[in-house]
Amino acid sequence: MATDFPAEIKALRTTMGSVRDVTDLDTLRTQIADLEQQSAAPGLWDDPESAQQITSQLSRANAELERVETMDNRIDDLEVLVEMGQEENDADTLAEAEKELTDLQKAVGELEVRTLLSGEYDQREAVITIRAGAGGVDAADFAEMLLRMYLRWAERHGYPTKVMDTSYAEEAGLKSATFEVNVPYAYGNLSVEAGTHRLVRISPFDNQGRRQTSFAAVEVIPLIEQTDSIEIPENELKIDVFRSSGPGGQSVNTTDSAVRMTHIPTGTVVSMQNEKSQIQNRAAALRVMQSRLLLLKREEEAKQRKELAGDSTASWGDQMRSYVLHPYQMVKDLRTEYEVGNTSGVFDGDIDAFIEAGIRWKRNQERAA
Structure with missing residues (x-):
């Protein structure tokens, strides 16, 4: 059965219309212009953390705009390719258009899903x-x-x-x-x-x-990111060190480099043993601990909002x-x-x-x- 290229291309354009509405390209361009102005400020790197945040936001915003514009251009190119193939009755060109259509349908679908990721932490690692x-x-x-x-x-x-x-x-x-x-x-x-x-x-x-x-x-x-304000007082942390081990209890480290970190108020426990030194494992454990406490704080706030709204739906x-x-x-x-x-x-x-x-x-x- 021959591919109905006009219908498929129309469907792609409809999906991209929804993507553009959600992305709000005008606001995104305004944001990029503002961030470019901030990134060009002479004293930008006087505050490294703020500078890192600005440049990261600018990079993400530019990448988001480029993704949408590139997809629109690819759909335009596909339409031209289909017209050429049909006018010249060129089977090779139409086969190429068929492949590009399949690739575009997958890429546009992924982009549509990406636009649904608008939560506070969705952009994070x-x-x-x-x-x-x-x-x-x-x-x-x-x-x-x-x-x-x-x-x-x-x-x-x-x-x-x-x-x-x-x-x-x-x-x-x-x-x-x-x-x-x-x-x-x-x-x-x-x-x-x-x-x-x-x-x-x-x-x-x-x-x-x-x-x-x-x-x-x-x-x-x-x-966790450096700009997140999750400070953990040292007296709330209990830190134990032990020897790293592999499968079956075989020692893979002859020093006490592994770290078990416990947040006393919440009972949250993080263990790290895959770094080479105790210092590295401790730093990695602290970063994961901060991430867990950040999410715990978010969940508690969401729970409070649900209780106020009378929502008793399970997780x-x-x-x-x-x-x-x-x-x-x-x-x-x-x-x-x-x-x-x-x-x-x-x-x-x-x-x-x-x-x-x-x-x-x-x-x-x-x-x-």
């Missing part, structure tokens, strides 16, 4: 912690499967990651793992992955081959996805109802469709509230 839940050794193995899934997802996109802490279980898998995704909007994208994940399969650790259900929790927090993040490997193969998001049968692809990092569906679902929930 992310810190993700995965913890094994109920299910014994299967849960620990599941936690390691999820860690690999997210690292493979980041690798597919070329996003830099850094594993900050891994706590290995005795028999197999992980008790917990913490890693960073160091790219803008990592938090906005991955925040919809937070919650309880469930795995159903024939346990490879059960001699009788019985079906096992296990659970793992995923926590996603925005990475949307719990029990959010099932991964079923037996008696059939399926991964299903319980919030969005999105599901796929390619479980191996999902565990290999193919989770973009789940993330996109989650972002759209979350935005609809926010609008409804």
